[in-house]
Amino acid sequence: MVKKIGIHEPHFMGNEKKYLSDCISSNWVSNKGKYLKILENKIKKITKTKYVIPVLNGTIGLHISLILSNVNKDSEVIVPTISFISPINATRYLGASPIFMDVDDCYNIDQDKCIDFIETKTFFKNNKTFNLKTKKEIKAIIIVHCFGNAANFEKLAKLCKKRNIKIIEDAAESLGSIYTKGKFKNKHTGTIGELGIISFNGNKITTAGNGGVVLTQKRSIYKKCKYIVNQSKDDPVRFIHNSIGYNYSLSNLSASLVVAQLENLKFFLKKKREINKYYQKAVFKIPGLNILEGPRYSKNNNWLNLLLGRKIWKKKLFQNNKIQLRPIWFPNHLQKPFKQFQKFKVYKAQNIYKNAICLPSSTSLSKKDIKTIINFININQ
Structure with missing residues (x-):
C-alpha cells in the first residue's frame, strides 16, 4: 500500500x-x-x-x-x-x-x-x-x-x-x-x-x-x-x-x-527552503500557477507552501487517497459564530480563499514526492 x-x-x-x-x-x-x-x-x-x-x-x-x-x-x-x-x-x-x-x-x-x-x-x-x-x-x-x-x-x-x-x-x-x-x-x-x-x-x-x-x-x-x-x-x-x-x-x-x-531546527529550516525552491521550479513552467512568495523584508520559515491559481480550489483535489491537499483558512468573518461582528473593508480575503491551496510541506518530502504532487495537480486542473 x-x-x-x-x-x-x-x-x-x-x-x-x-x-x-x-x-x-x-x-x-x-x-x-x-x-x-x-x-x-x-x-x-x-x-x-x-x-x-x-x-x-x-x-x-x-x-x-x-x-x-x-x-x-x-x-x-x-x-x-x-x-x-x-x-x-x-x-x-x-x-x-x-x-x-x-x-x-x-x-x-x-x-x-x-x-x-x-x-x-x-x-x-x-x-x-x-x-x-x-x-x-x-x-x-x-x-x-x-x-x-x-x-x-x-x-x-x-x-x-x-x-x-x-x-x-x-x-x-x-x-x-x-x-x-x-x-x-x-x-x-x-x-x-x-x-x-x-x-x-x-x-x-x-x-x-x-x-x-x-x-x-x-x-x-x-x-x-x-x-x-x-x-x-x-x-x-x-x-x-x-x-x-x-x-x-x-x-x-x-x-x-x-x-x-x-536541536534540529537549523536542518528543518534549511530543508524548508529547499522544498520551497523545488516547488517554485516545478510550478514555473505550468501556465496560470505559481507558488506564493514570502515578503522580501524577512527571512521566512516556509512553513506551508501555497499554490496560487485562478479558481484552483476544486473539490476533487481534496478527495483523493494519495496526496493530502487543503484549502487555506476559511475567512473567519464568514464563520457561523462570528458573522454578527464588525468587519472593515474585507475585499481580498474571499478572493484569495478561492485561488489558493496548501501543498504538502513536511521536512521529510523528497524531490520525487514534489514531482508526484505537481503532476497530480496538473492532471486534475
Missing part, C-alpha cells in the same frame, strides 16, 4: 526517544523538570526574548496574552479574517468582540486598512481607543504571521503605541522567521509586540504533538503569566489562591520532545 503524502508530518530524527525515556525514568513528567528550563533557554536564544513561559498550546498562549492585556467582555480586539481560528476563539473566550480586517498579498493582516480603521473609525479619549460604532474600547490587535510569513506592521505598531492598543503576535506558524530589513531588522516574529506566542502543535516545524510558549520582554508580564498558568497559587503549601488561575503549564514530557526537535 502506497503511503499518503501528508500536508505536514512530524519529523523525529534526533534525541526524542532518549529525552522522553529520561523523563519517564526520572518520574519528572508533569509541569516541573529540567527539560522545561532547557526549552525556555533554547527559545530565548533562538528568538532573543528575555522571558519565555511554556504552555499547553498556542491557543492557550493567546488566551493568556489577552488576559494580560486586560481584554474583557466590554472590549474589542482587531484580528485578521484569514488565520487559523485560534485568535478569534481566544478573543471570544473572554467575551470580547473581534473586529475583522482584510489581508495583504502575503496573506497577513493588512497594515494600511488597520491604520485606516483606527484613524477614521475610532476616537481617542483618556489614553484609550474607542470604536465610533460600538463605543467599546479596542484593547488589543492580534498580528498573525500566517503560513510562516512575517507580517508587515511597522507603521501600525507606531500607531498602536500612540493609541495604547496592545500588540499580541501570533507566531504559532513562524518559528525561525526573522526580519531582515527596516525597523524590525534582526527581530524574530513574536518578539515585537508586548506579548507573542509560538506553537508546537503536531503540524508545526518543531512539535511535541502539543505545546507552545508565551514570549515577552517585560519581567512584570512574565511574573503575572507564570502566576496565572500555574493556577494562581499564592500559597502552594496551604493551597491559597487569591485570583482565578488556569492549569495551562506545559509538561516536562512534552518539553523533552520539543527540546530534541529544536
